[in-house]
Amino acid sequence: MSSVFPLRFRRLSESSLVFANEAGQFFKSNDRFLERLDNEKLTKSDQEFLFDHAMASRRAGDINEMSYLHRLASRLRPPTDLSYVILVPTLRCDLACSYCQVSRAAINAKGFDWSDETLLNVKSYLSKSVSKRIQVEFQGGEPTLRLDLMSQIMDFCREHFEESRFIICTNLSVVNEAFVDIISAEDVFVSSSLDGSPDLHRKQRTNTKSQTDEFFKNFSRVGELIGDRLSALPTLDSKNLPAPSDFLDTFDHYNMRSVFLRPVVYHGFARKRHPTSKDHQSVWQKFYEACIYEMIARNIGETSDFYEEYYLTLILKRLLRPGEDNHIDLRSPNWLGYDHQLIDYDGRIYPSDEARMMARTGQVDLSIGDVFAGLDEEKRGALQGRAFNALDPWCSQCPYQAACGSDPIDDLARHGRADVPKPATAYCQKHLHIFDFAMKLIYSEDKKNQHSLALWLGLPSPIFLGDVLQ
Amino acid sequence: MIELSLPANFSDSSHLPFIAKLSRIDGHQTATLVGEIGDELMFQFQDLTISIVQPVGEDIIGDIVFVEPAYNRVSRWIRERSDHNTLLVTERCDQLCIMCSQPPKKSHIDMFTFMEQACMLAPQNMMIGFSGGEPLLYKEQLFALLEKVHTVRPDLKFHVLTNAQHFEEDDVERLRQTAFKSVLWGVPLYASDPSTHDSIVGKIGAFEQLVTSLPIMARAGLQIELRSVLLKQNYHEFEQLSRFISSKLPFVSVWAIMQLERIGFAKNRWFEQFVDHSENSEPLMAAVSVAKSVGLDISLYNIPYCTVPQKLRGFLSQSISDWKRSFPADCEKCSVKSICTGFFEWHSTLEDYKYGGVI
Secondary structure, eight states, X not given: OOEEOOEEEEEEETTXXXXXXXXXXXXXXXXXXXXXXXXXXXXXXXXXXHHHXXXXXXXXXXXXXXXXXXXXXXXXXXXXXXXXXXXXXXXXXXXXXXXXXSOOBOTTOSSXXXXXXXXXXXXXXXXXXXXXXXEEEEOSSOGGGGHHHHHHHHHHHHHHSSEXXXXXXXXXXXXXXXXXXXXXXXXXXXXXXXXXXXXXXXXXXXXXXXXXXXXXXXXXXXXHHHGGGEEEEOOBOTTSOOOHHHHHHHHHHTTOOEXXXXXXXXXXXXXXXXXXXXXXXXXXXXXXXHHHHHHHHHXXXXXXXXXXXXXXXXXXXXXXXXXXXXXXXXXXXXXXXXXXXXXXXXXXEESSHHHHHHHHTTSOOOXXXXXXXXXXXXXXXHTGGGSOXXXXXXXXXXXXXXXXXXXXXXXXXXHXXXXXXXXXXXXXXXXXXXXXXXXXXXXXOOHHHHHHHHHHHTOSSOOOOSEEOO | OOOSEEEEEESOTTSOOEEEEEESSOOTTEEEEEEEETTEEEEEETTEEEEEEOOTTOOOTTOEEEEEGGGTEEEEEEOTTOSOEEEEOOSOOSOOOTTOSSOOOSOOOOOHHHHHHHHHHSOTTOEEEEESSOGXXXXXXXXXXXXXXXXXXXXXXXXXXXXXXXXXXXXXXXXXXXXXGGEEEEEEOOOSSHHHHHHHHTOTTHHHHHHHHHHHHHHTTXXXXXXXXXXXXXXXXXXHHHHHHHHHOTTOSEEEEEOOOSSTHHHHTHHHHOOOTXXXXXXXXXXXXXXHHTTOOEEEESOOGGGSOHHHHXXXXXXXXXXXXXXXXXXXXXXXXXXXXXXXXXXXXXXXXXXXXXX
């Protein structure tokens, strides 16, 4: 007789359910197995299946118990030192996008840039908080309005840390020689926004034809200069979605086949101008799946340059690989304000980009200190209570809990409080959809799907990724 | 091939054996260079004069050597410029693997004192291997050596190749100490079917013992490198082995899949043991894919670059030790020679592989 590590389950279809334990090991089975499990009447072959797949142990300290505990522990990383910093050297911007996520300041506004004193304190704060490696993301506003500040931070980091990496998030409306000079360094990456076809991009962002043309000209030029150090994120409006095929064509045109599909986020200015965006989930989900299937259809044949959706690949890795926890929107425990922080134009420190948006729109002040006085440990500590999804009464029943994450700041931003029942949150709904969809692909017998899964996970050949108990 | 054992002449052949570092300048436990006549180097160690003919194209200065005047021999235990230094703990073994590259012997000479001295003299940050036979037949001495060296030389790393038959519950507390954080334990596992594994290692119950030992090692927080050799005897079960490792052994640090070495027992049994992965790469591809899907680190050892499909090439490792690595003449024209692991000196040929050749 063996003891089974506790299982949670969820229906995948009329005839199938997914079962998983807290360490994230999963398999597909049916209602008959659920009944046997419920009545504690597992057959010999049920028990053998569970033992062979290391989901039950025969005695304390045996190999299966060790593997279960190890997986569990790998998913519970302790907090680490600050290593990912978003810096906002200025809040000013030269565009006025309809769904801007931050409260931007006008191009000529005063008092929205780092002062000399702020810059000095940012440097000393970083040297105290970062140990060896740093990744800096410059955000805005439009950070390229202050190339001088960016340069100084880059020089400082390269000198002080063993390894530095910089990402400039820019609208690319202006590309001058000083900018070209900065991005020529191999440790500098450029992330821009590309919403799809020029027409769509103009409607959502650049407004005029001349600004749109200028953006596409700059985008191509930077692509030629730095190759795959340039990436682009689309922001998609579920009221105005492109055809998946046209959308992928645009990205393919710029050699970008790895795309991060995100709908407009219900934050900041976007919240005021697009009040219906939270009701468009099913429209969005349909579009999302259509895009993935279009990618799969294009991935046929041997190719090293394949299409993938960044977040789906991340979800697949989280399902299959304990310890894959580098993405701060999808991890638990989500140690807020530890390894990842944002330093705003005024020197205030936030646990994430979203947290500063809420402060700017006056919802709630989630700052956890500033670069002058340092961290406010008490405020940071207060955020941890809901950062651990295993302690949530809803999540702890969900088979995807181990692979999923927790984002109390997102819950706060969208629902005004962090203790809404999980199934009612946008975070939960979005993730349940992607996890269910990932399961559908994992258990699909269609060779095309299996081929793409292998590409996304870096496998030499397609294999069965999910076990089935008949 | 790099010579590890060099003939030497001594001013006093009755001098007892010792460990010394060959050096140009006088220092702690050095045999100091005092003269050069052509290829012949003269060293002074206390009152003893040693003369060694330096092998062509090699530099032995800096090496840590085991000197045996009575046998007119100097053995290069730790070569300063090599990443492949291994000390032989014993030639005894309690398994008898059908393809053993270093067939065991009954006799044992205790060299722990010399090995400890050699480690103390090793260059900064070096990784030193311990092999056998089965090193853990002398568990107490080996653990003590690792602990002692660590207190003086915390910069050193170790690799111990062991069949893991001798870890016990009582070892856990001791192995949790920091000294053992510097050790990577190489443990062979040849099949997930107990009878296949047992018949390959020549010991009934070996698999069962492994399955008991591995969680003990994990509980002690040891770093484990699993090693599996490709053989006719297990190749068809390789995907199954990978599934076993992927589901039950998430705590291993790396899985090394190794092609057979034509030496030792494998030499005379080559055709009943060697399996040509280039002819049928399916089991290898599937095994790598399964392990990769769960995020396990995989390394393919002793596999020439040209003999595997493109998709497996990213997993290849330059595993063949420098002193036994060689290339057949044709490879001179190959564009990827510098990243290829090559061949074992004693069997440097592509003839075993159906597919492969200059790229």
